[in-house]
Amino acid sequence: MASTSTLRVAFVGAGYMASEHLRAFAACPEVELVGIHSRSTHRAEVLTKTYPGLKIFPTIEALYSQTHADLVVIAVPELACQAVCQQAFQHPWTLLIEKPVGYTLTQARQIEQAAYDLSARAFVALNRRFYGSTLQLNNALQSIKTPRVVTILDQEDAVSALAAGQPPEVVQNWMYANSIHLIDYYAQLCRGEHLRTEILTPWNPENPGPVIAQLQFSSGDIGIYQAVWNGPGPWSVAVSTTPLRAELRPIEQLSLQKAGSRQAELQAADPLDKEFKPGLLRQAQAAIQAAKGQATTLPSLKEANRSMALVASIYGVE
Numbered sequence: 277m278a279s280t281s282t283l284r285v286a287f288v289g290a291g292y293m294a295s296e297h298l299r300a301f302a303a304c305p306e307v308e309l310v311g312i313h314s315r316s317t318h319r320a321e322v323l324t325k326t327y328p329g330l331k332i333f334p335t336i337e338a339l340y341s342q343t344h345a346d347l348v349v350i351a352v353p354e355l356a357c358q359a360v361c362q363q364a365f366q367h368p369w370t371l372l373i374e375k376p377v378g379y380t381l382t383q384a385r386q387i388e389q390a391a392y393d394l395s396a397r398a399f400v401a402l403n404r405r406f407y408g409s410t411l412q413l414n415n416a417l418q419s420i421k422t423p424r425v426v427t428i429l430d431q432e433d434a435v436s437a438l439a440a441g442q443p444p445e446v447v448q449n450w451m452y453a454n455s456i457h458l459i460d461y462y463a464q465l466c467r468g469e470h471l472r473t474e475i476l477t478p479w480n481p482e483n484p485g486p487v488i489a490q491l492q493f494s495s496g497d498i499g500i501y502q503a504v505w506n507g508p509g510p511w512s513v514a515v516s517t518t519p520l521r522a523e524l525r526p527i528e529q530l531s532l533q534k535a536g537s538r539q540a541e542l543q544a545a546d547p548l549d550k551e552f553k554p555g556l557l558r559q560a561q562a563a564i565q566a567a568k569g570q571a572t573t574l575p576s577l578k579e580a581n582r583s584m585a586l587v588a589s590i591y592g593v594e
Contacts, residue, residue, distance in 0.1 A: 290314035403555035408546020468495030
């Protein structure tokens with residue numbers, strides 16, 4: 277836990293997401309970027325040209341022992357995540373781990389257990405929780421006590437994912453790698469405990485097509501999930517209540533429709549989500565609070581795995 281006003285931040289991974297996290301943390305005045313470890317030394321060297329304070333370290337052990345970083349951001353490919361986390365959990369820094377933390381529910385739970393066994397303080401980078409539009413939506417719903425119907429439209433393209441070089445094991449579990457972005461909204465917006473999922477149109481891994489399910493929560497809230505695989509479709513999240521209907525479409529943009537009106541009012545877009553990859557600056561600020569021992573809205577591994585379990589309930593893949 278950081279004891280001084282300057283927070284030392286280190287990174288594991290040097291790909292696209294690591295570069296976006298770096299840009300967000302570099303914009304936080306109380307942060308010192310101290311080190312990076314990556315399997316690709318070349319990629320790490322490219323990043324050090326933009327962030328000269330970063331030093332490259334050959335191992336995670338050296339990254340910690342020579343920087344004594346307060347916070348480490350892990351942004352590595354899905355298949356490397358478990359091994360990297362196991363090493364990183366050995367040290368007393370706060371961890372922010374890019375999702376998905378594990379490419380199946382089974383692996384995600386193994387990683388959660390390892391963190392528990394080693395008393396690691398680990399959080400998950402579910403950055404859509406920090407979108408300006410998501411925060412506006414939660415604020416609009418805060419005073420509404422009536423039941424909610426949360427409808428999610430998902431679109432996934434496994435063919436394109438394979439063509440882009442994603443490993444077959446990851447693509448076989450693409451609902452964890454990518455649908456998690458949307459399904460996590462059920463964990464945020466549907467109150468109470470998840471009771472059951474009724475499958476209306478099941479997932480067929482041999483011939484991916486439509487997937488439709490209904491989720492029931494102890495509060496009376498209902499989740500309706502519809503996914504289109506290997507076909508066109510928008511991502512959207514809609515919340516229907518008696519006094520208000522809200523929709524994120526695209527996810528970065530909120531519209532609100534009040535009872536008695538036929539017109540949805542587009543809400544102002546968040547300028548921070550235009551300046552940075554959406555959600556990342558606020559997420560970095562929340563991670564800084566966590567590393568300083570302050571209250572944080574970052575989801576823990578346990579909380580993130582609630583969403584992973586929702587994925588499993590819909591797709592029947594663990």
